[in-house]
Amino acid sequence: MIDSIPALMVVLPLMAGVITVFTGKGDKPWAWATAITGIVFAMSIALLAEVTAHGPVTYNFGNWPSQYGIAYTIDAMNGFVLFVVSLIAAVTTYYSRLSVKDEIPNDRLHIFYALWLLTICGLLGITITGDTFNVYVLLEISSLTLYALIAMGYRRDRRALTASLRYVILGSVGASFLLLGIGYLMMITGTLNMVDMHDRLQVLIHNDEYSRTIMVAYAFLLVGLSLKLALFPLHMWLPNAYTYAPSAVTGLVAATATKVAVYMTIRFLFGIFGRDFSFGAVESSDVLLTCAGLGVLYTGIQAARQNNVKSVLAWSSLGQIGYIVIGFSLNNENGLTGSVVHILNHALIKGGMFLALGCVAYRLGGTRLTHLKGLGRKMPWTMAAFTAGGLGLIGFPLTGGFIGKWYIGLGALDAGNWLILVVIMLGSLLAVIYVFRVVYAIYFGEAEPDSVHATEAPASMVVCTWILIGMSLVCGLWSEWSVDLAANAAKAMLAGFGGAH
Amino acid sequence: MDCTDPKTMKKMKWIFGILTIIFAILSLFISEKIAEHGHFFFTCCCPVDGAMGVEAECREVAIDGQWYFATVYSLLACCVLVVVSTKVFGPIFKREDTYYND
Amino acid sequence: MISFPPGLILIVAAVLLPLMRSKKAFNTWALLASVSTFVVVLLTYIGGDGIGDYTQSCEYALLPGLGDFHITLELMQLNAPTKIFATVFSLMAIVGVVYSFNQDRRIELPAALLYAGSAICVTYAGDLLTMFLFWELMAVGSAIVVWSGGQKDSARAGQRYVAVHLLGGAILMAGIVAYYVANGDLALPNSPLTVIADGSYHASAMVEYLTSNNIAAWLIMIGVLVNAGAPFLGAWLPDAYPEASVSGTVFLSAFTTKTAVFVLMMLFAGADVLVWVGLAMAIYGLIYALIENDMRRILAYAIINQLGFMVCAVGIGTPLTLCGASAHAFASVVYKALLLMAAGSVLYQTGKRKCTDLGGLYKTMPITMICTLIGGMTISAMPLTSSFTTKSLITSGAALEYELGHNPLYMYAWFVLMAASAGGALYAGIKFPWLVFFNKDSGLRPSDPPKNMTWSMIFLAALCVIFGFPGISELTLYTILPFAPMVPGHGAGAEPHLYSTWSASHVISQFALLAATGFVFFSFVKTLSRTVTITIDSDWIYRRLIPSYVWGGLLLPAVRWLGKGHEFLLGKVPGMIARGVQSDVIEERVNKSIELGGTTIRFSFHFRDNRRRDWAVGGVLLVITVMLFMYLLLNFNAI
Amino acid sequence: MDLHTYSVVAMAIPLLGAAAILAFGRWPNLREGATLLTAAALLAVVSCGIAPLVLVDGFWTGAWEAPAFELIHMVPDLALSFKIEPLGLVYALVASSLWLMNSVYAIGYMRGNKEEHQTRFYLCFAVAMFSVMGIAFASNMFTLFVFYEVLTLSTFPLVSHKGTPHAVRSASTYLGILVFTSVCLLLVGVIATAVVTGGAENGYAGLDFTRGGVFLNYLNEGGDVAKGIVGLLFILYIYGIGKAALMPSHRWLPAAMVAPTPVSAFLHAVAVVKAGVFSVLKITVYIFGTGTLAAISGTDWLIYMAGFTIVVASFIAMFQDNLKRRLAYSTISQLSYIIMAAGLATLGGAVAPIAIMAGGMHIIAHAFGKITLFFAAGSIYTAAHKTDVSQLDGIGRRMPWTMAAFAIASLSMIGVPPTAGFLSKWYLLSGALTSADGGGTLSTVQWYAVVVIFLSTVLNAGYFLPIVHRAFFRPLSADAEAHPHGEAPKPIVLALCCTAVGTVALFFCSDLAVALVEQLQAGFPSSLVNGGF
Structure with a gap:
């Protein structure tokens, strides 16, 4: 059983997604999706345990040798990301019942959940696969379904359509860049398998062969990945997409999509090109740090001036991605550990906060700042979750957000880069401002006439919100386990291709 | 004598002037031995021994010399003090009554 | 046996007095407290054999604990000059209370008692810290007295007064701390004074510090000199004293400066620098007194002038001059209080304080006028007044020291002190009474002040005269001096013997000096008649320079x-x-x-x-x- | 009970109190009862439970070697752990005893002025006290940082209590400056400390407060760090601790004056600013070590800056007509006494221990004096509705107790005996006048410190005593004549009399205070760097 888990992780949601279309109406699609994501989550835990205990797991589809067939390789790095993605998927799916019913036309629920599962399938697939072309395929699966999911927010706000369209265009550009890059690499290495590609690339680089081609492939890949992970200044698709998507979708996407893109980037930079090439031969460290650093500041300021709280969080996500990029761009163990652990913590925090906003939207029909005024007394649990999450965004000590920043900070100083440390702290300060604006409205604002009669959100939604927020707090307080996992992943990545040899 | 009358000033000056002369003569009278011993000025002017009431010849001379000197010295000192304070320091340090409006 | 410093009685009374509701109870208790303090002060002299017996003590652990920071306060120690200073302070407390019977401010008298009590406590202090604590209490008490003045400038003057004193206090404290850090001990260096009694003397630890330029000694000296009214540090005195109330000024004149002399005597006897400081004070006080117009400011400068004698005497630091300094402190407290009471009476009766506004009061204020004249004569060291003896102790001491060692410093001292003595007669003995009571008629016709004020003046005037009577000083004052004022005999084998002022030549010369002074005064009377001006002093620094230029x-x-x-x-x-x-x-x-x-x-x-x-x-x-x-x-x- | 376990008990009490306050929110009497009970219990635990154990000679130095009470271990270098040592005890004692006073006072004030949101008010107070205990007993820099931030956040609702736009803006300034400095400077310093000294993973103390100082031990164990880096880190720490209000990061203090008076008292005397200066002392002693700072000999700037702050803040105070603003600037000035003490300690040698004692003593003395002053300001506001100094003519006749307490506290601020302020001034001067090399000569910077103390004395007198003069010696204004009033409500008068008496009592019964600060001296013999640089 354990042997086939890697395949099941992808195949199960894929098949289930197709089946969902036929599950009928009402709560059935939701129940089906919940069950599937639950199983997937359980499998991811099993996989993570296996990887932690016994090292990388490889699964060859159809028992083809890896250089011809498709191989799924799970090591400390993607085992960890798989865990994060499936965790978020499970929780948001369970959460989504009421929220989706409220926001999606009831005759399309089955379609919605079909797309939902396919998105999850794509995200898991990207993470799990050891085959570069497979990455592209699954990326397209997840992206296309995601475009549709985002567009489904049109019922509440028609701007979802334009947001989705923009995402389609830019996402496609990014994907095609990736495809080009992968194509170049395949051309010179003759393989699509990541391990093989890594090994051959190292030889080529060492012998100084095809260096221009490698360079171009690298550039295409990095720009494509930057677009996918929404690195400043290639982030334009993200804020509106997050803002106008249905609440549950935002929760899922914000917590997973960019994280998976980050994973891909780390995989390509460290696992395929190797750190000596990525940060030695090519000076991408400076470019990435500059972009991410400026991005942290710019997006922080933007977040501080949004009136839609969902928009605030969307911009904030960009800033947090900036931290993650800074972390791995530092090219040292502490920095990379910080990045990885922040993938988890930020996913939990941001997922939890978007779910909290989903609760607000469910009760009040919107998430503008004026909606949240005075909600501290009316929706105490939801708002407490939001506040706790906000502290995490700031990077307040004892929350998950702090741990990642701490390690990234250590990494920055290990690299002797005081400036970037200051940027990180300034980013935290901006986070204080944008979080505080909202929290102040929640607890000290006078409720608007519309929201006077608001009550606490349904228990199922609040519980899901709190699961994520609670986990983020746990990860902040007893963080040794998550940091250990992240540190293992970081060590593996620094060592080259995930230690799969 | 009406003390509020400005003319009193002149009378007072005379009175004190005469007193000064009397005391000076008195001092001279006591200090006849100055010339005899040739002492002069400060070593002769030690006032302490006089105060002690010791009857030592040398000291006697010294004592007397001092007393004679005292009259002249105090006259001079007072004049200098008055002139210096009113003519030199007065103009420097005297200000309108409203100088400090604090 | 008395085992607490008598000043505490006054301090406790000061705390309790504001609770008295009726004026009568208020006055009665104040008088009772001051009289009992006087009695207790006298009682403290009993028991020891006088000089050298300083064993009675009352300890209080201020900073107990571990290690080096254990400090015990010696609240009660009979220092050599304690007797005479404590006596005159407690005496002044009584007279001051009586003098202020008829004033109606509820805070002034308690503050004055706190002030007087602290001053007495300073004289009984057995260590530097105790001394400093009461020193600061004095500053607080006296500042309240100034504030109670109710004059136009009382608030500001009081503010300046307290600021200067707290600054001086801080400097003194820094010095004490530095001394403690260097020395590990805070006991008052009593030894030089005890040794002096045997005729031989050497510099105290503090004077040694001074000569080796240790900051401790310098800081302490500067801190004390602030209170002593030294040039550039003492402008607070003529600034604040005239702004206090009629009765407040009497208290003010008695304590602050004289405790400074006490402390200088305890710590710096024999420090040459004090000779210079003292001479400068004498001249400076004199010059300002001559050009000043406000009658109480004249007297304030007179205080500085007379303090110059005492500081100089401390600087010379021989048995004779130290006795002179303490005896003159006694005499000058009395006559200065008397003069200020007289000036206060005039102010109380006329509401005017400038010499240019006054004159011709002798007809209607005869008692005040007579008391003023007695005070004036005393300050001029007229024979048959107390300071004829006390001032002579100082000048004679300077001369003797010159003769013994031929150090020209003491010769200069003698010259300057003689000139200052003559000058003192000029402004206080003649100018002040003349301008206020005689001179041109101002048209004012005030009567003598209320009885309590009159009798206080008469009492002090009597003291001035009594102590001036030949033989009385020897019987009374000499017994409470730090030690007997002995002078060496001359000639082989001559015994040292007690100093005496009364010789024909000395008397004659003093009269000669006074007569000459009178002659000069009336010759220059036009020059000396005042104009409506004020004189600026070093208070210019903190009234003008700092506020307008440095700050602004x-x-x-x-x-x-x-x-x-x-x-x-x-x-x-x-x-x-x-x-x-x-x-x-x-x-x-x-x-x-x-x-x-x-x-x-x-x-x-x-x-x-x-x-x-x-x-x-x-x-x-x-x-x-x-x-x-x-x-x-x-x-x-x-x- | 183990010594260090007490620290958690001390923290748990205010937290339980907070829960009780929340539960009793609807019943004001019960709620205030809970506040008072909590405060009393906290004081009892700190003064009767912890203090005796520490004061037993030598006990705590042994206990210091024992492992700290570790509540939560997060990752290497990051752990919430607590340890009791004398400096923390000083702070905890001051805060807990004054909290009791402040609670009594707050009840009188809040009811007297009919303020709203009282439950929130008392709740935040309790939470703030919780964080104060956390700061006092933190055993590593991270824990201190955490509770430092909790204190900032929990006092924000107190500062903005009135809810007016002005209050909110001022509170935002308060929050903004404190958070900015702590995040952008202090946290950077903390991270850098972990990196520079190798941290726990390499077997060094990392962020744990260490006898002699983390850096000192690191250097003495053969570690290597550039002098410039240590100096830079010191700057980061000092300015990162914005609560210490060293110029130019002092602006939050006057801004916070918009708060109700009990809060001002809490900020200025009990908790917040004290947390700042306490942290400064703590990092000087335990993170850097006086020996390290003496060796880098580049910390004179701290004394110069502290002296500048003392003098300039006093000057500004002199020109403030609003009573509370004047007190606020006075606080800024007085805090720098403690910073200056920390600066003097960095001269090393014989100066260090006594300077640290001066800092500890001034924490106590200033706390008692300043709380009295604020109580008096609030008392005047409650009884007479006056906020400006210029309105106080003759008020001493109507409110003799209040103004007498004010006068006593003023004397303490100036450092006049017999008040607590004298003691700390004594120690501070000792620190300034003790020469580092023991040879009896003073360096320029020491002279500077001495002169600053002189100036400060005069300036303090310059802005406090005129108020006393006004209150007692000026006639009542015509306006005041028309609006008769008496003393403030009894709880207010009681509280301020207690603290004023405390100010004097500290002088006469200085045993406990002196014994405490002497523990600092006894426990931390100044040691020097013997390698590294």
């Missing part, structure tokens, strides 16, 4: 500039950043303003319009292309 010209602009910098950083920069990033369509605009340092800073937050045009897709694609090329170009040569 230098610091205030700096502080304002600092405030502007803050304003810029806190107020403008965030707004600039906000505006710089955001230049698009505005949906919501929130104007805010913040008060900072009196100025209003306006923030303007612009919230982004969600409908505004984002970057067009084409624009983003352009950025993507640029990024791609950037990578390619940046690394074109890398490989």
Whole structure:
């Protein structure tokens, strides 16, 4: 059983997604999706345990040798990301019942959940696969379904359509860049398998062969990945997409999509090109740090001036991605550990906060700042979750957000880069401002006439919100386990291709 | 004598002037031995021994010399003090009554 | 046996007095407290054999604990000069209480008693810290006395007074701390005074510190000299004393400066620098007294002038001069209080304080006039007054010291002191009574003051005369001096013997000096008649220089500039950043303003319009292309 | 009970109190009862439970070697752990005893002025006290940082209590400056400390407060760090601790004056600013070590800056007509006494221990004096509705107890005996006048410190005593004649009399205070760097 888990992780949601279309109406699609994501989550835990205990797991589809067939390789790095993605998927799916019913036309629920599962399938697939072309395929699966999911927010706000369209265009550009890059690499290495590609690339680089081609492939890949992970200044698709998507979708996407893109980037930079090439031969460290650093500041300021709280969080996500990029761009163990652990913590925090906003939207029909005024007394649990999450965004000590920043900070100083440390702290300060604006409205604002009669959100939604927020707090307080996992992943990545040899 | 009358000033000056002369003569009278011993000025002017009431010849001379000197010295000192304070320091340090409006 | 410092009685009384509701009870208890203090002071002399017996003590652990920081306060120690200073202080407390019977301020008298009590406690202090604690209490008490004055400038003058004293206190404290740090001990260096009694003497630890330029000694000396009214440090005295009330000034004149003399005597006997300081004070006080117009300011400068004698005497530091300093302190407390009471009576009766406004009062204020004359004669050291003896002790001491050692310093001292003595007769003995009571008629016809004031004056006038009577001083004053004022005999084998003032020549010469002074006064009377002016002293530094130039010209602009910098950083920069990033369509605009340092800073937050045009897709694609090329170009040569 | 376990008990009490306050929110009497009970219990635990154990000679130095009470271990270098040592005890004692006073006072004030949101008010107070205990007993820099931030956040609702736009803006300034400095400077310093000294993973103390100082031990164990880096880190720490209000990061203090008076008292005397200066002392002693700072000999700037702050803040105070603003600037000035003490300690040698004692003593003395002053300001506001100094003519006749307490506290601020302020001034002067090399000569910077103390004495007198003069010696203004009033409500008068008496009592019964600060001296013999640089 354990042997086939890697395949099941992808195949199960894929098949289930197709089946969902036929599950009928009402709560059935939701129940089906919940069950599937639950199983997937359980499998991811099993996989993570296996990887932690016994090292990388490889699964060859159809028992083809890896250089011809498709191989799924799970090591400390993607085992960890798989865990994060499936965790978020499970929780948001369970959460989504009421929220989706409220926001999606009831005759399309089955379609919605079909797309939902396919998105999850794509995200898991990207993470799990050891085959570069497979990455592209699954990326397209997840992206296309995601475009549709985002567009489904049109019922509440028609701007979802334009947001989705923009995402389609830019996402496609990014994907095609990736495809080009992968194509170049395949051309010179003759393989699509990541391990093989890594090994051959190292030889080529060492012998100084095809260096221009490698360079171009690298550039295409990095720009494509930057677009996918929404690195400043290639982030334009993200804020509106997050803002106008249905609440549950935002929760899922914000917590997973960019994280998976980050994973891909780390995989390509460290696992395929190797750190000596990525940060030695090519000076991408400076470019990435500059972009991410400026991005942290710019997006922080933007977040501080949004009136839609969902928009605030969307911009904030960009800033947090900036931290993650800074972390791995530092090219040292502490920095990379910080990045990885922040993938988890930020996913939990941001997922939890978007779910909290989903609760607000469910009760009040919107998430503008004026909606949240005075909600501290009316929706105490939801708002407490939001506040706790906000502290995490700031990077307040004892929350998950702090741990990642701490390690990234250590990494920055290990690299002797005081400036970037200051940027990180300034980013935290901006986070204080944008979080505080909202929290102040929640607890000290006078409720608007519309929201006077608001009550606490349904228990199922609040519980899901709190699961994520609670986990983020746990990860902040007893963080040794998550940091250990992240540190293992970081060590593996620094060592080259995930230690799969 | 009406003390509020400005003319009193002149009378007072005379009175004190005469007193000064009397005391000076008195001092001279006591200090006849100055010339005899040739002492002069400060070593002769030690006032302490006089105060002690010791009857030592040398000291006697010294004592007397001092007393004679005292009259002249105090006259001079007072004049200098008055002139210096009113003519030199007065103009420097005297200000309108409203100088400090604090 | 008395085992607590008698001043505590007055301090306790000072705390309890404000609780008295009726005026009568108030006066009665105040009088009772001061009289009992006087009695207790006298009782403290009993038991020891006088000189050298300083064993009675009352300890209080101030900073107990571990290690080096254990400090025990010796509250009660009979120091050599304690007797005479404590006696005159407690005496003045009684007279002062009586004199202020008819004033109606509820805070002044308790404060004055606190002040007097602390002064007495200073004289009984067994260590530097105890001394300092009561020293500061004196400052507090006396400042309240000044504030109670109710004159036009009392508030400001009191403020300056207390600031100067607290500054002096801080300097003194720093000195004590430095001494403690260097020495590990705070006991008052009593030894030089005891040794002096045997005729031989050497410098105290403090004087040695002074000569080796140890900061401790210098800081302590400067701190004490502030209270002593030394030039440049003492401008508070003529500034504040005239602003106190009629009765308050009497208290003020008695304690602060004389405790300073006491402390100087305990610590710095024989420090040459004090000779210079004392001479400077004598001259400085004299010159200012001569050109001053306000009658109480004249007397304030007179205090400085007379203090010059005492400080100089301490600096000479021989048995004779130390006795002279303490005896003269006694005499000058009495006559200065008497003169200030007289001046106060005039002020009380006429409401005027400038010599130019007064004159011709002798007819209607005969008792006051007579008392003033007695006071004037005493300050001039007229034979048959107390200070004829006490001042002579000092001048004779200086001369003797010159004769013994031929140190020219003491010769200068003698010259200057003689001149100052003559000058003192000039302004206080003649000028002050003349301008106030005689001279041209001001037209005022006030009567003598109320009985309690009159009798206080008469009592003090009597003291001046009694102690001036031949033989009386020897019987009374000499017994409470630090030690007997002995002078060496001359000639082989001559025994040292007790100093005596009364010789024909000395008397004659003193009269000669006074007569000459009188002659000069009436010769220069036109020059000496006052104009309506004030004299500026070193208080100019903190009344003009610092407020207008240092503060107004230098610091205030700096502080304002600092405030502007803050304003810029806190107020403008965030707004600039906000505006710089955001230049698009505005949906919501929130104007805010913040008060900072009196100025209003306006923030303007612009919230982004969600409908505004984002970057067009084409624009983003352009950025993507640029990024791609950037990578390619940046690394074109890398490989 | 183990010594260090007490620290958690001390923290748990205010937290339980907070829960009780929340539960009793609807019943004001019960709620205030809970506040008072909590405060009393906290004081009892700190003064009767912890203090005796520490004061037993030598006990705590042994206990210091024992492992700290570790509540939560997060990752290497990051752990919430607590340890009791004398400096923390000084702070905890001051805060807990004054909290009791402040609670009594707050009840009188809040009811007297009919303020709203009282439950929130008392709740935040209790939470703030919780964080104060956390700061006092933190055993590593991270824990201190955490509770430092909790204190900032929990006092924000107190500062903005009135809810007016002005209050909110001022509170935002308060929060903004404190958070900015702590995040952008202090946290950077903390991270850098972990990196520079190798941290727990390499077997060094990392962020744990260490006898002699983390850096000192690191250097003495053969570690290597550039002098410039240590100096830079010191700057980061000092300015990162914005609560110490060293110029130019002092602006939050006057801004916070918009708060109700009990809060001002809490900020200025009990908790917040004390947390700042306490942290400064703590990092000087335990993170850097006086020996390290003496060796880098580049910390004179701290004394110069502290002296500048003392003098300039006093000057500004002199020109403030609003009573509370004047007190606020006075606080800024007085805090720098403690910073100056920390600065003097960095001269090393014989100066260090006594300077640290001066800092500890001034924490106590200033706390008692300043709380009295604020109580008096609030008392005047409650009884007479007056906020400006210029309105106080003759008020001493109507409110003799209040103004007498004010006068006593003023004397303490100036450092006049017999008040607590004298003791700390004594120690501070000792620190300034003790020469680092023991040879009896003073360096320029020491002279500077001495002169600043002189100036400060005069300036303090310059802005406090005129108020006393006004109150007692000026006639009542015509306006005041028309609006008769008496003393403030009894709880207010009781509280301020207690603290005023405390100010004097500290002088006469200085045993406990002196014994405490002497523990600092006894426990931390100044040691020098013997390698590294």
